[in-house]
Amino acid sequence: MTTQFPNPANAPQSTRTVPLSYRCYRGAVVLTAVLILLFACLGAAGHGPLHALGEPTSTAIDWVKAQMRTSE
Amino acid sequence: MDDTRTYTIIADILVSAVGIGVLVAAGIAVAAIIAAYLRPVTSLDPATAPETGTGSTADPAWPNYFRCQWQLDAEIFRSTVLRLYRAGYDRWWAKFPVFVVGWPVLFAAGLFLGFLSAIVFVACGVVRIAGELAYWFTVAGIRLADLLHAKSRRAEASCPTCFEVMDRPAYTCPGCGVLHRDIRPGRRGSIYRACVCGHRLPTGVLRAAWTLDAVCQHCGAAVHHGAAVLQDVRVPVFGEPHAGKTRLIYAGFRHLIALAETHDVPVTFPDDSSRDRAEAGLRQIAGDQRTTKTDWALERPLTCQLGTGIRGALLHVFDAAGERFRGAGGHDDLHYLNDGHTLVFAVDPFAIPGLRQFMAGLKASELRDEHMPVYPRNPEEAYGEVVSRIRTAGAETKRQRLAIVVTKADILAVLDVETPEDSEGVKTWLYENGMHNVVLAAEREFKEVRYFAVASVGTPDPAETRHRAEAPFLWALTSRGFTGLGPSSTSGATPVRDESEAVV
Numbered sequence: 001m002t003t004q005f006p007n008p009a010n011a012p013q014s015t016r017t018v019p020l021s022y023r024c025y026r027g028a029v030v031l032t033a034v035l036i037l038l039f040a041c042l043g044a045a046g047h048g049p050l051h052a053l054g055e056p057t058s059t060a061i062d063w064v065k066a067q068m069r070t071s072e
Numbered sequence: 073m074d075d076t077r078t079y080t081i082i083a084d085i086l087v088s089a090v091g092i093g094v095l096v097a098a099g100i101a102v103a104a105i106i107a108a109y110l111r112p113v114t115s116l117d118p119a120t121a122p123e124t125g126t127g128s129t130a131d132p133a134w135p136n137y138f139r140c141q142w143q144l145d146a147e148i149f150r151s152t153v154l155r156l157y158r159a160g161y162d163r164w165w166a167k168f169p170v171f172v173v174g175w176p177v178l179f180a181a182g183l184f185l186g187f188l189s190a191i192v193f194v195a196c197g198v199v200r201i202a203g204e205l206a207y208w209f210t211v212a213g214i215r216l217a218d219l220l221h222a223k224s225r226r227a228e229a230s231c232p233t234c235f236e237v238m239d240r241p242a243y244t245c246p247g248c249g250v251l252h253r254d255i256r257p258g259r260r261g262s263i264y265r266a267c268v269c270g271h272r273l274p275t276g277v278l279r280a281a282w283t284l285d286a287v288c289q290h291c292g293a294a295v296h297h298g299a300a301v302l303q304d305v306r307v308p309v310f311g312e313p314h315a316g317k318t319r320l321i322y323a324g325f326r327h328l329i330a331l332a333e334t335h336d337v338p339v340t341f342p343d344d345s346s347r348d349r350a351e352a353g354l355r356q357i358a359g360d361q362r363t364t365k366t367d368w369a370l371e372r373p374l375t376c377q378l379g380t381g382i383r384g385a386l387l388h389v390f391d392a393a394g395e396r397f398r399g400a401g402g403h404d405d406l407h408y409l410n411d412g413h414t415l416v417f418a419v420d421p422f423a424i425p426g427l428r429q430f431m432a433g434l435k436a437s438e439l440r441d442e443h444m445p446v447y448p449r450n451p452e453e454a455y456g457e458v459v460s461r462i463r464t465a466g467a468e469t470k471r472q473r474l475a476i477v478v479t480k481a482d483i484l485a486v487l488d489v490e491t492p493e494d495s496e497g498v499k500t501w502l503y504e505n506g507m508h509n510v511v512l513a514a515e516r517e518f519k520e521v522r523y524f525a526v527a528s529v530g531t532p533d534p535a536e537t538r539h540r541a542e543a544p545f546l547w548a549l550t551s552r553g554f555t556g557l558g559p560s561s562t563s564g565a566t567p568v569r570d571e572s573e574a575v576v
Contacts, residue, residue: 019266025137025203026109032195
């Protein structure tokens with residue numbers, strides 16, 4: 001029994017589906033980006049993990065408030 | 073209008089501009105993320121992917137995400153962000169009111185978009201570092217397992233059609249039938265690889281061997297299930313016509329199967345050709361009938377699988393008509409001789425010069441006359457043909473073992489000719505009966521030589537431990553490290569594991 005060697009260029013284009021690993025990696029990129037953004041926002045609001053380690057001195061929002069008070 | 077009110081209006085406009093800019097930037101970033109990372113389609117064509125590396129390059133499978141698609145996705149994200157942001161300048165609302173609202177909005181959007189893009193690229197970097205680490209650890213682990221198994225079990229794949237010996241066969245995709253020539257994990261996938269048709273294939277020979285159909289890398293013919301994982305033991309049998317090669321093979325198999333049963337080792341014939349021939353041959357042996365004369369045509373090996381799973385072995389025994397060893401034209405296509413681990417040289421005792429002389433002096437009998445060759449030819453000539461053929465092909469006999477097997481010991485016993493039972497005894501017996509040239513040459517030319525005298529009978533006395541037909545094959549198996557049937561009682565062979573033999 002001899003198997004014909006197929007030409008990869010003739011592979012069925014229409015039936016191609018993206019491998020599951022591609023979806024996983026892409027999902028991981030989006031999830032990581034969302035997490036980084038979330039932590040950045042939490043950090044700016046004084047609720048980030050760095051602030052949880054000790055007494056917060058000032059946050060980005062504190063700084064904005066201070067600037068607004070100064071302008072008033 | 074006082075100054076305070078003016079400042080308040082300007083401040084409100086600026087705050088609104090920043091707010092709108094942030095919203096615009098968030099919208100653009102989300103659109104770019106959807107375009108690059110959340111679409112179900114891909115811009116990569118796996119058949120023409122700019123893949124680098126060796127071996128797997130031609131395989132029709134999707135490359136690992138980080139090899140190619142990762143860059144494409146990042147580029148799609150970057151280009152989408154730039155395209156949408158630049159498009160903002162072309163919109164009427166971006167210029168109205170000119171320099172007052174449009175530009176501050178776009179300026180704020182640009183700043184925030186840069187921040188969001190930076191977050192996405194940092195996320196890409198984090199995922200890549202973590203993903204690459206996991207990926208290469210997995211690849212290294214699977215490859216190492218394959219390598220250690222192949223080295224320790226001496227696993228190879230051999231083609232029963234063209235006799236090519238390979239480290240690993242090619243595998244066909246169950247989905248579309250295309251060939252994957254290098255199934256090892258690598259740039260085309262770590263734990264699994266995705267065929268271009270989308271079918272998921274396991275990587276690594278240890279897993280692929282049991283789930284995919286294997287074919288020869290050289291000729292494309294089907295090879296045995298489990299090839300390159302099961303221990304591969306190749307035993308070519310050669311000798312003059314009527315030396316009893318075929319009978320030795322089937323008698324050996326019959327007794328090997330009986331021995332396997334006592335050790336609870338399952339024995340199967342993994343291909344139709346072997347199954348059919350074994351069925352007929354074993355029936356002839358069991359009935360003490362004559363075995364069918366082997367044709368001149370090239371035969372596939374008689375293959376049996378001993379044991380199951382990764383501890384099993386494939387024993388391939390190659391038979392050929394004795395006439396093929398009379399001149400180079402006959403054995404030119406017997407490529408399997410070069411790659412045989414243990415060669416079995418069947419010696420017809422009635423063709424041994426000293427014994428022939430002795431027989432001629434005996435009283436004429438039907439049994440003697442039946443077995444005395446009409447045109448006697450010294451068995452050493454077939455030996456010389458085979459050794460020359462192996463050397464001419466560039467192979468080294470020094471890496472092979474040789475079993476010199478004196479057949480028909482049962483007939484000699486009837487004629488009151490006693491044959492020794494141990495290897496040294498048979499060696500001396502052959503030496504003294506005119507086979508000294510073969511004995512001296514074989515010891516010099518082969519890695520290890522063992523001598524046997526066998527009776528290829530169908531139903532041997534269970535208590536009789538001498539002249540067992542399975543002894544040469546058992547030696548071939550044990551010397552390759554297969555100990556499932558215990559050491560060969562007649563040969564005393566012990567597994568030898570040296571590196572020089574691993575390449576045979």
